Amino acid sequence: MADEGNIISNLDLGAADGPVANGEDTAPAIGIISQYVKDLSVENPNAPESYQWEDAPQVQVDFNIGARNLGPDIHEIELKINVTSKGAQGTAFIIELAYCGLIAMRNIPEDQAHPFLFAEGPRILFPFARRIVADAVRDAGYPPLMLEPIDFTGLYMQQIEARQAESVGEPAGNA
Template sequence: MADEGNDILQKLDLDAGSGPDGPAPNGEDTSPAVGIISQYVKDLSVENPHAPESFQWQDPPQVDVQFNIGSRTLSDELHEVELKITISSKHEAGTAFVVELAYAGLVGMRNLSDDQAHPFLFAEAPRILFPFARRVVADAVRDAGYPPLMLEPIDFNGLYMQQLAARDAGLAEEGAPVGNA
């Protein structure tokens, strides 16, 4: 699998040798490079438990949207970022629909420090993947017989900064040092 990831990165050629760092004297590329290699639906589930009766329900639905971002390392230069979205629409009479989506992307990263890689994996890559996941959700809801559900845009960078601030505040409360040591 690691060799396959390296082959993908070599085919992608993430601006090798360009940038302020350029190639090292020994010819090794030291320039930072990042790119989305591919994206895909990893899992999609649509439940429509009360159809066709639910198409007649008149009360406004309570729509609940849950969102989670995960990342896993496949090799030194290849990572998978996964957006998990769960949406349920409930009425007084019951659940109209539930959509669960795991949408993922392969991210190639070369010559990035952890301080640079982490924000890309948990803020920038989700920002890039989200419009495509949003379309899958809208199509799934429409295909279930309801008007397409267009998720509101999400400020992934803002959420990332909030998560960091909350983590740092939690560490400070525990008496642990905050920031880089």
């Protein structure tokens, strides 16, 4: 009878690979532990003169996503955003932000962990980083800069396809 109870509890937990020993949790789980600003730099090199410039500035936004393993089941995702606003008279402002999230991942296969760390995790962090950038630009004396939403999954897929194309195009040996 004890075995029947074990099988029923496994079915209730959704375990498909057999009995769960002593209540061990083998279900996949991902959660955000915390989010934080790792680095924030605001440069306003030509203030207050830049507030009088009439030419529309060119705004360049660069993104970089990094992830690293901090220990068993803990990862850090780092979303770097660099914004530079330049006009004919010079640089109006530069904002550099490194915004991070600590992610707990348990029982996630690598083929699913990698897309989460480099696509889904940054998608979750982006709205918070976007607000920090907008506030930093506003605090520098300019109208808030609202960054457009980013398709992190699309970018991730493009990177994967580019890497696969590079590996296919490499010569197999010396000719």
